Amino acid sequence: MQQDKHPDYRPVVFRDRSAGYAFLTRSTATSDQTIAWDDGETYPVVDVEISSESHPFYTGKARTVDSEGRVARFERRYGAGEEQDTGKTG
Template sequence: MQQDKHPDYHPVVFRDRAAGYAFLTRSTATSDQRIEWDDGQTYPVVDVEISSESHPFYTGKARTVDTEGRIARFERRYGGPGQEPEGGGAA
C-alpha cells in the first residue's frame, strides 16, 4: 500500500443529540471537540442529527403511506380497467 494516499482512520465517538445516544466506532471524520469515553481515553466527538437510535425506520415509528387510497383516487380520476374516467368519456 502506498504511504500518504489514504486518510487517517481512527476511533471517533458519534453522538446523536436527538436520542441522547453516543457510540464509539472508527472513521475518517474529524472534530475539534473531544469527549472522555468509558474506557478513560478521550476521543473526537461528532454530533449528528439522526442515527439508528432516532431514525423513524429503525425505531418502528415510520409512517405508512396510504398507497391503496392513492391508487383508488387515481383510478377514479383517470379510469381504471373497464371504467370511464370522471367527467364522461369522449365528447
C-alpha cells in the same frame, strides 16, 4: 499502498443529539471536539442529526405516506371483484 495518501482510520464517537445516544466506532471523520469515553480514553466526537436510535425506520415510528394501498387502488380502477364477460362460450 502509497504512504500519506489516505486519511487516518481511528476510533471516533458519533453522538446523536436528538436521541441522547452516542456510540464508538472507527472512522476517518475528524472533529475538533473531544469526549471522555467509558474506557477512560478521550476520542474525537462528531455530532449527527440522525442515527439508528432516532431514525423512524429503525424505531418503528415510520409514517405511511401512501394512504391508499395498491390493492385498493387496483380495485377502484378495474372493479372490485367483478367478473368480466370475455365473450367466449365454453
